[in-house]
Amino acid sequence: MLEVTAIKKGIVIDHIPAGKGLRIFEKLRLDRHQAQAVLLMHVKSRKRGSKDIIKIQDDLTVDLRILGLIDPGITVNYIENEEIIEKQLAGLPQKVKGLFECKNPRCITGVDDCAVPEFTLVPNGKIQYKCSYCGTLTEYKL
Protein backbone atom coordinates (compact mmCIF):
# COMPACT_ATOMS: atom_id res chain seq x y z
CA MET A 1 0.00 0.00 0.00
CA LEU A 2 1.03 3.56 -0.72
CA GLU A 3 2.45 5.05 2.46
CA VAL A 4 1.31 8.38 3.74
CA THR A 5 2.53 9.29 7.16
CA ALA A 6 0.08 9.94 9.95
CA ILE A 7 -0.78 13.55 10.60
CA LYS A 8 -0.11 15.22 13.92
CA LYS A 9 -3.06 17.57 14.04
CA GLY A 10 -5.90 18.04 11.59
CA ILE A 11 -8.72 16.07 10.06
CA VAL A 12 -9.10 12.88 8.10
CA ILE A 13 -12.12 12.54 5.86
CA ASP A 14 -12.67 8.82 5.57
CA HIS A 15 -15.07 6.40 3.87
CA ILE A 16 -15.45 8.59 0.81
CA PRO A 17 -16.96 6.49 -1.98
CA ALA A 18 -14.14 5.67 -4.41
CA GLY A 19 -13.89 8.30 -7.13
CA LYS A 20 -15.65 11.06 -5.21
CA GLY A 21 -12.58 12.26 -3.33
CA LEU A 22 -11.50 14.62 -6.06
CA ARG A 23 -14.90 16.26 -6.09
CA ILE A 24 -14.72 16.84 -2.36
CA PHE A 25 -11.23 18.22 -2.77
CA GLU A 26 -12.66 20.72 -5.23
CA LYS A 27 -15.85 21.49 -3.33
CA LEU A 28 -13.94 22.23 -0.16
CA ARG A 29 -11.57 24.37 -2.23
CA LEU A 30 -8.59 22.68 -0.62
CA ASP A 31 -6.36 23.94 -3.42
CA ARG A 32 -6.92 27.47 -2.16
CA HIS A 33 -6.26 26.81 1.49
CA GLN A 34 -2.81 27.01 3.02
CA ALA A 35 -3.19 23.71 4.84
CA GLN A 36 -1.23 20.68 3.64
CA ALA A 37 -3.59 18.13 2.22
CA VAL A 38 -3.41 14.77 0.49
CA LEU A 39 -6.00 12.87 -1.46
CA LEU A 40 -5.68 9.10 -1.43
CA MET A 41 -7.64 7.35 -4.12
CA HIS A 42 -8.79 3.76 -4.38
CA VAL A 43 -7.59 2.70 -0.97
CA LYS A 44 -8.44 -0.92 -0.23
CA SER A 45 -11.19 -1.16 2.34
CA ARG A 46 -12.62 -4.20 4.08
CA LYS A 47 -16.16 -2.86 4.05
CA ARG A 48 -16.42 -1.18 0.69
CA GLY A 49 -13.81 -2.75 -1.52
CA SER A 50 -12.18 0.59 -2.16
CA LYS A 51 -12.57 4.10 -0.91
CA ASP A 52 -11.01 7.55 -1.06
CA ILE A 53 -9.45 9.36 1.89
CA ILE A 54 -8.47 13.00 2.38
CA LYS A 55 -5.98 13.99 5.06
CA ILE A 56 -5.58 17.60 6.02
CA GLN A 57 -2.82 18.77 8.31
CA ASP A 58 -3.31 21.77 10.62
CA ASP A 59 -6.35 23.85 11.37
CA LEU A 60 -8.81 24.31 8.64
CA THR A 61 -12.01 26.25 8.55
CA VAL A 62 -14.09 24.76 5.77
CA ASP A 63 -17.78 24.05 5.49
CA LEU A 64 -17.97 20.32 6.07
CA ARG A 65 -21.77 20.18 5.58
CA ILE A 66 -21.18 19.44 1.92
CA LEU A 67 -19.78 16.02 2.86
CA GLY A 68 -23.11 14.58 3.93
CA LEU A 69 -24.61 15.65 0.65
CA ILE A 70 -21.94 13.77 -1.27
CA ASP A 71 -22.43 10.69 0.86
CA PRO A 72 -23.94 10.58 4.33
CA GLY A 73 -21.67 7.63 5.17
CA ILE A 74 -18.49 9.72 5.03
CA THR A 75 -16.73 10.04 8.39
CA VAL A 76 -14.65 12.91 9.70
CA ASN A 77 -11.91 12.13 12.21
CA TYR A 78 -10.39 14.95 14.20
CA ILE A 79 -6.75 14.31 15.04
CA GLU A 80 -4.55 15.72 17.74
CA ASN A 81 -1.11 14.36 18.69
CA GLU A 82 -1.55 11.68 16.04
CA GLU A 83 -4.65 10.35 17.76
CA ILE A 84 -8.28 10.50 16.87
CA ILE A 85 -9.98 12.68 19.44
CA GLU A 86 -13.37 12.79 17.76
CA LYS A 87 -15.10 10.78 15.06
CA GLN A 88 -18.16 12.13 13.27
CA LEU A 89 -20.48 10.64 10.72
CA ALA A 90 -21.17 13.29 8.07
CA GLY A 91 -24.92 12.61 7.95
CA LEU A 92 -27.32 14.84 6.09
CA PRO A 93 -27.44 18.50 7.06
CA GLN A 94 -30.90 19.65 8.22
CA LYS A 95 -30.41 23.10 6.77
CA VAL A 96 -28.28 24.15 3.82
CA LYS A 97 -27.58 27.61 2.52
CA GLY A 98 -25.40 28.64 -0.39
CA LEU A 99 -24.34 25.18 -1.54
CA PHE A 100 -26.83 24.69 -4.35
CA GLU A 101 -29.59 26.49 -6.13
CA CYS A 102 -33.35 26.05 -6.27
CA LYS A 103 -34.33 23.99 -9.28
CA ASN A 104 -37.66 25.78 -9.74
CA PRO A 105 -37.26 28.01 -12.83
CA ARG A 106 -39.99 30.33 -11.55
CA CYS A 107 -38.34 30.89 -8.17
CA ILE A 108 -37.38 34.45 -7.23
CA THR A 109 -33.96 33.16 -6.14
CA GLY A 110 -33.06 32.55 -9.79
CA VAL A 111 -33.25 36.24 -10.71
CA ASP A 112 -32.74 38.24 -7.53
CA ASP A 113 -29.31 38.34 -5.88
CA CYS A 114 -30.81 39.33 -2.54
CA ALA A 115 -32.79 36.10 -2.30
CA VAL A 116 -30.47 33.29 -1.19
CA PRO A 117 -32.58 30.23 -0.46
CA GLU A 118 -32.21 28.30 2.73
CA PHE A 119 -33.02 24.65 2.15
CA THR A 120 -34.54 22.43 4.80
CA LEU A 121 -34.29 18.66 4.64
CA VAL A 122 -37.71 17.08 4.15
CA PRO A 123 -38.19 14.01 6.34
CA ASN A 124 -39.52 11.76 3.60
CA GLY A 125 -36.67 9.31 3.20
CA LYS A 126 -35.46 10.90 -0.03
CA ILE A 127 -32.68 13.44 -0.06
CA GLN A 128 -34.97 16.35 -0.78
CA TYR A 129 -34.61 19.92 0.36
CA LYS A 130 -37.37 22.50 0.48
CA CYS A 131 -36.65 26.02 -0.76
CA SER A 132 -37.42 28.70 1.82
CA TYR A 133 -38.80 31.02 -0.86
CA CYS A 134 -40.91 28.94 -3.22
CA GLY A 135 -41.34 25.71 -1.26
CA THR A 136 -40.19 23.57 -4.18
CA LEU A 137 -38.45 20.32 -3.30
CA THR A 138 -35.02 19.95 -4.83
CA GLU A 139 -33.42 16.54 -4.90
CA TYR A 140 -29.76 16.96 -4.15
CA LYS A 141 -27.32 15.35 -6.54
CA LEU A 142 -23.71 16.28 -6.91
Place this chain on the structure above:
Amino acid sequence: MDLKGRHLIDPRDLRLDELNGLLDLGLAMYEKPAVFDQTCRGKILGTLFYEPSTRTRLSFESAMLRLGGRVLGFSDAATSSASKGESLADTIRVLDDYADVLVMRHPREGAPKLAAEYATVPVINGGDGGHQHPTQTLTDLLTLKKHLGEIQNLKVAFCGDLLFGRTVHSLIKTLSRFPGMEFFLVSPPELRIPSHLKEELLYEYDVKITETSQLEDCIEEIDLLYMTRIQKERFFNEEEYIKLKDSFILSRDKLAPAKESLLVLHPLPRVNEIQYDVDEDPRARYFDQAKMGVYIRMALICAVLGVELPC
Protein backbone atom coordinates in the same frame (compact mmCIF):
# COMPACT_ATOMS: atom_id res chain seq x y z
CA MET B 1 -56.19 38.33 17.68
CA ASP B 2 -53.19 40.60 17.32
CA LEU B 3 -51.81 40.63 13.81
CA LYS B 4 -50.41 44.15 13.90
CA GLY B 5 -47.30 44.44 11.75
CA ARG B 6 -47.50 40.85 10.54
CA HIS B 7 -46.99 39.71 6.95
CA LEU B 8 -49.23 37.25 5.18
CA ILE B 9 -47.19 35.27 2.67
CA ASP B 10 -48.52 31.76 3.20
CA PRO B 11 -51.80 30.75 4.91
CA ARG B 12 -49.65 28.90 7.46
CA ASP B 13 -48.41 32.27 8.70
CA LEU B 14 -51.69 32.37 10.61
CA ARG B 15 -52.49 30.09 13.52
CA LEU B 16 -55.90 28.46 13.53
CA ASP B 17 -57.25 30.84 16.19
CA GLU B 18 -55.95 33.80 14.19
CA LEU B 19 -57.63 32.44 11.05
CA ASN B 20 -60.90 32.11 12.93
CA GLY B 21 -60.51 35.61 14.37
CA LEU B 22 -60.03 37.05 10.89
CA LEU B 23 -63.06 35.16 9.59
CA ASP B 24 -65.21 36.51 12.43
CA LEU B 25 -64.05 40.03 11.68
CA GLY B 26 -64.73 39.47 7.96
CA LEU B 27 -68.27 38.35 8.73
CA ALA B 28 -68.86 41.36 10.96
CA MET B 29 -67.68 43.60 8.11
CA TYR B 30 -69.95 41.84 5.67
CA GLU B 31 -72.94 42.28 7.97
CA LYS B 32 -72.36 45.92 8.87
CA PRO B 33 -69.86 47.45 6.44
CA ALA B 34 -70.90 51.01 7.25
CA VAL B 35 -69.65 50.65 10.83
CA PHE B 36 -66.11 50.22 9.51
CA ASP B 37 -66.09 52.90 6.84
CA GLN B 38 -63.62 55.19 8.61
CA THR B 39 -61.45 52.53 10.21
CA CYS B 40 -58.45 53.09 7.92
CA ARG B 41 -58.78 56.83 7.50
CA GLY B 42 -55.39 58.33 6.78
CA LYS B 43 -53.84 54.99 5.84
CA ILE B 44 -52.49 54.04 2.41
CA LEU B 45 -52.50 50.64 0.74
CA GLY B 46 -49.73 50.16 -1.84
CA THR B 47 -50.61 47.73 -4.63
CA LEU B 48 -47.48 46.38 -6.29
CA PHE B 49 -48.75 44.30 -9.17
CA TYR B 50 -45.80 43.00 -11.16
CA GLU B 51 -48.27 41.14 -13.33
CA PRO B 52 -51.82 42.21 -14.03
CA SER B 53 -54.61 40.61 -12.06
CA THR B 54 -57.53 42.94 -12.32
CA ARG B 55 -59.89 41.07 -10.02
CA THR B 56 -57.43 40.66 -7.15
CA ARG B 57 -56.26 44.26 -7.42
CA LEU B 58 -59.76 45.71 -7.53
CA SER B 59 -60.83 43.55 -4.63
CA PHE B 60 -57.97 44.92 -2.50
CA GLU B 61 -58.58 48.49 -3.66
CA SER B 62 -62.31 48.22 -2.95
CA ALA B 63 -61.53 46.82 0.50
CA MET B 64 -59.25 49.75 1.37
CA LEU B 65 -61.65 52.36 -0.01
CA ARG B 66 -64.53 50.85 1.99
CA LEU B 67 -62.41 51.26 5.10
CA GLY B 68 -61.92 54.96 4.38
CA GLY B 69 -58.29 54.53 3.36
CA ARG B 70 -56.51 55.38 0.13
CA VAL B 71 -54.63 53.37 -2.45
CA LEU B 72 -51.69 53.85 -4.74
CA GLY B 73 -49.70 51.46 -6.84
CA PHE B 74 -48.95 50.05 -10.22
CA SER B 75 -50.19 47.20 -12.32
CA ASP B 76 -47.79 46.99 -15.11
CA ALA B 77 -46.23 44.03 -16.84
CA ALA B 78 -43.36 46.22 -18.03
CA THR B 79 -42.30 46.91 -14.43
CA SER B 80 -41.77 43.25 -13.87
CA SER B 81 -38.92 42.52 -16.23
CA ALA B 82 -37.91 39.01 -15.38
CA SER B 83 -34.33 39.75 -16.32
CA LYS B 84 -31.77 40.67 -13.72
CA GLY B 85 -32.17 44.28 -12.78
CA GLU B 86 -32.79 46.14 -9.56
CA SER B 87 -33.28 43.75 -6.70
CA LEU B 88 -36.74 43.63 -5.24
CA ALA B 89 -35.07 44.38 -1.93
CA ASP B 90 -34.08 47.85 -3.14
CA THR B 91 -37.49 48.53 -4.67
CA ILE B 92 -39.21 47.64 -1.43
CA ARG B 93 -36.91 49.74 0.71
CA VAL B 94 -38.03 52.74 -1.32
CA LEU B 95 -41.69 51.90 -1.75
CA ASP B 96 -42.45 51.00 1.82
CA ASP B 97 -42.16 54.66 2.79
CA TYR B 98 -45.04 55.42 0.47
CA ALA B 99 -47.65 53.17 2.05
CA ASP B 100 -48.72 51.71 5.41
CA VAL B 101 -49.39 48.23 4.05
CA LEU B 102 -48.33 46.60 0.78
CA VAL B 103 -49.97 43.96 -1.36
CA MET B 104 -47.75 42.29 -3.92
CA ARG B 105 -48.56 40.19 -6.94
CA HIS B 106 -45.53 38.77 -8.69
CA PRO B 107 -44.93 36.09 -11.33
CA ARG B 108 -41.87 34.84 -9.41
CA GLU B 109 -42.51 32.36 -6.64
CA GLY B 110 -41.23 33.58 -3.30
CA ALA B 111 -41.07 37.26 -4.36
CA PRO B 112 -43.49 38.45 -1.63
CA LYS B 113 -41.42 36.62 0.96
CA LEU B 114 -38.33 38.48 -0.22
CA ALA B 115 -40.30 41.73 -0.08
CA ALA B 116 -41.40 40.96 3.48
CA GLU B 117 -37.75 40.50 4.53
CA TYR B 118 -36.96 44.07 3.57
CA ALA B 119 -40.25 45.88 4.22
CA THR B 120 -40.90 47.77 7.44
CA VAL B 121 -44.65 47.68 6.79
CA PRO B 122 -46.83 44.54 6.50
CA VAL B 123 -46.67 42.73 3.15
CA ILE B 124 -49.64 40.73 1.88
CA ASN B 125 -49.06 38.14 -0.83
CA GLY B 126 -51.53 38.79 -3.64
CA GLY B 127 -50.37 35.71 -5.56
CA ASP B 128 -46.87 34.56 -6.49
CA GLY B 129 -46.71 32.40 -9.60
CA GLY B 130 -48.09 28.95 -8.98
CA HIS B 131 -47.10 29.09 -5.33
CA GLN B 132 -49.45 30.84 -2.88
CA HIS B 133 -52.48 33.08 -3.00
CA PRO B 134 -53.49 33.27 0.66
CA THR B 135 -56.27 35.85 0.30
CA GLN B 136 -58.04 33.55 -2.17
CA THR B 137 -57.94 30.84 0.49
CA LEU B 138 -59.24 33.27 3.11
CA THR B 139 -62.04 34.24 0.73
CA ASP B 140 -63.01 30.60 0.30
CA LEU B 141 -63.01 30.09 4.06
CA LEU B 142 -65.13 33.16 4.69
CA THR B 143 -67.71 32.00 2.13
CA LEU B 144 -67.77 28.61 3.84
CA LYS B 145 -68.21 30.14 7.26
CA LYS B 146 -70.96 32.45 6.07
CA HIS B 147 -73.02 29.63 4.59
CA LEU B 148 -72.16 26.63 6.74
CA GLY B 149 -71.24 28.16 10.09
CA GLU B 150 -68.19 26.84 11.98
CA ILE B 151 -65.68 25.12 9.74
CA GLN B 152 -65.55 21.59 11.12
CA ASN B 153 -66.67 18.05 10.29
CA LEU B 154 -67.22 18.83 6.63
CA LYS B 155 -67.08 16.57 3.60
CA VAL B 156 -65.40 18.47 0.83
CA ALA B 157 -64.99 17.50 -2.82
CA PHE B 158 -62.43 19.14 -5.09
CA CYS B 159 -63.13 18.57 -8.75
CA GLY B 160 -61.07 19.18 -11.90
CA ASP B 161 -57.37 19.92 -12.22
CA LEU B 162 -55.91 19.03 -8.85
CA LEU B 163 -52.34 18.70 -10.06
CA PHE B 164 -51.59 22.28 -11.05
CA GLY B 165 -54.30 24.15 -9.16
CA ARG B 166 -52.61 26.43 -6.66
CA THR B 167 -55.98 27.48 -5.28
CA VAL B 168 -56.87 23.89 -4.50
CA HIS B 169 -53.53 23.06 -2.89
CA SER B 170 -53.70 26.03 -0.59
CA LEU B 171 -57.34 25.49 0.38
CA ILE B 172 -57.00 21.78 1.01
CA LYS B 173 -53.93 22.32 3.19
CA THR B 174 -55.65 25.04 5.16
CA LEU B 175 -58.91 23.11 5.56
CA SER B 176 -56.90 20.15 6.83
CA ARG B 177 -56.06 22.18 9.92
CA PHE B 178 -59.71 22.42 10.91
CA PRO B 179 -61.19 19.52 12.88
CA GLY B 180 -62.91 16.53 11.30
CA MET B 181 -62.42 17.25 7.61
CA GLU B 182 -62.85 14.59 4.93
CA PHE B 183 -61.85 15.07 1.30
CA PHE B 184 -62.97 13.61 -2.00
CA LEU B 185 -60.55 14.38 -4.81
CA VAL B 186 -62.32 14.09 -8.14
CA SER B 187 -60.05 14.29 -11.18
CA PRO B 188 -58.73 12.33 -14.12
CA PRO B 189 -55.84 10.11 -12.97
CA GLU B 190 -53.42 12.38 -14.86
CA LEU B 191 -54.45 15.41 -12.85
CA ARG B 192 -54.48 14.08 -9.29
CA ILE B 193 -52.88 16.10 -6.50
CA PRO B 194 -49.07 15.88 -6.39
CA SER B 195 -47.87 12.91 -4.34
CA HIS B 196 -45.80 15.07 -1.97
CA LEU B 197 -48.92 17.06 -1.11
CA LYS B 198 -50.94 13.92 -0.56
CA GLU B 199 -48.23 12.52 1.74
CA GLU B 200 -48.16 15.78 3.67
CA LEU B 201 -51.95 15.74 4.11
CA LEU B 202 -52.01 12.14 5.26
CA TYR B 203 -49.03 12.20 7.58
CA GLU B 204 -48.97 15.74 8.85
CA TYR B 205 -52.69 16.38 9.17
CA ASP B 206 -54.12 12.87 9.32
CA VAL B 207 -57.14 13.66 7.15
CA LYS B 208 -59.30 11.19 5.28
CA ILE B 209 -58.84 11.28 1.50
CA THR B 210 -60.70 9.43 -1.23
CA GLU B 211 -59.53 9.80 -4.81
CA THR B 212 -62.00 9.13 -7.59
CA SER B 213 -62.68 10.11 -11.17
CA GLN B 214 -66.47 10.23 -10.79
CA LEU B 215 -68.30 13.05 -9.10
CA GLU B 216 -71.26 10.71 -8.78
CA ASP B 217 -69.30 8.72 -6.18
CA CYS B 218 -69.59 11.44 -3.57
CA ILE B 219 -72.12 14.05 -4.70
CA GLU B 220 -74.85 12.87 -2.31
CA GLU B 221 -72.82 13.21 0.87
CA ILE B 222 -70.64 16.28 0.40
CA ASP B 223 -71.08 19.72 2.05
CA LEU B 224 -68.80 21.64 -0.30
CA LEU B 225 -68.04 21.12 -3.97
CA TYR B 226 -65.03 23.11 -5.12
CA MET B 227 -64.81 23.21 -8.90
CA THR B 228 -61.70 24.13 -10.89
CA ARG B 229 -60.93 24.53 -14.52
CA ILE B 230 -59.31 21.76 -16.56
CA GLN B 231 -57.09 23.32 -19.14
CA LYS B 232 -56.86 21.68 -22.49
CA GLU B 233 -53.10 22.11 -22.61
CA ARG B 234 -52.72 19.83 -19.59
CA PHE B 235 -53.68 16.87 -21.72
CA PHE B 236 -51.36 14.84 -23.86
CA ASN B 237 -53.76 14.72 -26.77
CA GLU B 238 -57.02 16.24 -27.92
CA GLU B 239 -58.76 12.88 -27.96
CA GLU B 240 -58.12 12.27 -24.29
CA TYR B 241 -59.26 15.77 -23.40
CA ILE B 242 -62.53 15.38 -25.26
CA LYS B 243 -63.11 11.98 -23.72
CA LEU B 244 -62.53 13.21 -20.19
CA LYS B 245 -63.70 16.77 -20.10
CA ASP B 246 -67.41 16.01 -19.72
CA SER B 247 -66.78 14.02 -16.57
CA PHE B 248 -65.60 17.18 -14.90
CA ILE B 249 -68.30 19.56 -16.05
CA LEU B 250 -70.99 20.37 -13.53
CA SER B 251 -74.53 20.23 -14.87
CA ARG B 252 -77.94 20.52 -13.22
CA ASP B 253 -78.41 16.76 -13.64
CA LYS B 254 -75.21 15.97 -11.80
CA LEU B 255 -76.10 18.36 -9.02
CA ALA B 256 -79.61 16.93 -8.57
CA PRO B 257 -78.82 14.24 -5.96
CA ALA B 258 -76.75 16.60 -3.77
CA LYS B 259 -77.76 17.93 -0.36
CA GLU B 260 -79.95 21.05 -0.14
CA SER B 261 -77.24 22.69 1.93
CA LEU B 262 -74.40 21.93 -0.52
CA LEU B 263 -72.17 24.84 -1.42
CA VAL B 264 -70.72 25.00 -4.93
CA LEU B 265 -67.66 27.24 -5.19
CA HIS B 266 -65.22 28.11 -7.99
CA PRO B 267 -62.33 30.59 -7.86
CA LEU B 268 -63.44 32.11 -11.22
CA PRO B 269 -63.06 32.84 -14.04
CA ARG B 270 -64.79 29.74 -15.30
CA VAL B 271 -64.70 28.55 -18.86
CA ASN B 272 -67.10 25.67 -19.31
CA GLU B 273 -66.65 23.54 -16.21
CA ILE B 274 -69.90 24.79 -14.69
CA GLN B 275 -72.81 25.02 -17.09
CA TYR B 276 -74.59 28.37 -17.10
CA ASP B 277 -77.93 26.96 -16.00
CA VAL B 278 -76.32 25.80 -12.73
CA ASP B 279 -76.01 29.49 -11.78
CA GLU B 280 -79.70 29.65 -10.93
CA ASP B 281 -79.41 26.80 -8.44
CA PRO B 282 -79.37 28.26 -4.90
CA ARG B 283 -76.44 25.97 -4.10
CA ALA B 284 -74.24 27.78 -6.63
CA ARG B 285 -72.38 30.40 -4.58
CA TYR B 286 -69.36 31.31 -6.69
CA PHE B 287 -70.47 34.87 -7.35
CA ASP B 288 -71.14 35.37 -3.69
CA GLN B 289 -67.66 33.98 -3.06
CA ALA B 290 -66.12 36.74 -5.21
CA LYS B 291 -68.02 39.32 -3.15
CA MET B 292 -66.77 37.88 0.14
CA GLY B 293 -63.23 38.48 -1.09
CA VAL B 294 -63.62 42.18 -0.40
CA TYR B 295 -64.75 41.66 3.21
CA ILE B 296 -61.98 39.27 4.16
CA ARG B 297 -59.43 41.65 2.63
CA MET B 298 -60.95 44.48 4.70
CA ALA B 299 -60.53 42.35 7.81
CA LEU B 300 -56.95 41.48 6.89
CA ILE B 301 -55.93 45.07 6.15
CA CYS B 302 -57.36 46.26 9.49
CA ALA B 303 -55.71 43.39 11.35
CA VAL B 304 -52.18 43.86 10.00
CA LEU B 305 -52.42 47.64 10.36
CA GLY B 306 -53.59 47.13 13.94
CA VAL B 307 -56.12 49.97 13.62
CA GLU B 308 -58.71 50.49 16.30
CA LEU B 309 -61.97 48.77 15.47
CA PRO B 310 -65.34 50.35 16.22
CA CYS B 311 -66.67 47.17 17.76
